[in-house]
Amino acid sequence: MPKVNVYLPDGLAAEVRATGVAVSAVCQQALSDAVRSADPVQPPTTDAEATTARIGFTRRAHNVVVAATDAGDTSLALLEALLDSEGLVVAVLAGWEIESDDLRAELSARRPGTRLDPVQAVVDRAVEQARALEQSPLGTEHLLLGLAAGDTEERCARTLTDLGLTREHAVAGVRVARATWDHARRTAAITGLAAPVRAAVEDIRVRLDRIENRIGQQDPLA
DSSP: OOOOOOOOOHHHHHHHHHHTOOHHHHHHHHHHHHHHSOSBOSOOOSHHHHHTTTTOBBHHHHHHHHHHHHTTSSHHHHHHHHHTSOSHHHHHHHHTTOOHHHHHHHHHHSOTTSBOOOHHHHHHHHHHHHHHTTOOSBOHHHHHHHHHTSOTTBHHHHHHHHTTOOHHHHHHHHHHHHHHHHHHHHHHOOOSOOHHHHHHHHHHHHHHHHHHHHHHHHSOOO
């Protein structure tokens, strides 16, 4: 079998070691998401979508924004849609040992009167975060950054922080996920779900399981 390596820039590798991101889980989901949702959608039509049209949506992120807008146009509706999306956002959360059911339970336990931002505000912050990272198109992981970057009085931002996912932690997780996603697109030229492509990605997934162990043996993650 061919050997596949995923290289990280020195700065990113240092951040991964310092923050303790679960490399294997994030990388595996990133590769899977690259296969299933690499194609950007057509220019969006709602106000929240129009804000990010200049950098584009992945199909999955587009669907999340549409679903959240239709479901109440709040940050809570957006976070619920993200948890159902099976996108990179799920891997970033899993990297910090945050399970979807646990996050939902924590959100439900919060005082109902606490403030929720509109989807537009979250999307605006997501665009800022994506630009700061020089990443495009806009994915579900950037919408998570938009949520995490909210102020401490906002219910979703506060809940994420209390569960250990600060904005800085979210950024570190997204950088790992996107580095893997971009690597998959460049090296495999993934455009669909053809059997040979799926087989190649599965091989990468298996070998990525060993990357975290190898890093741990040479320079253990903090």
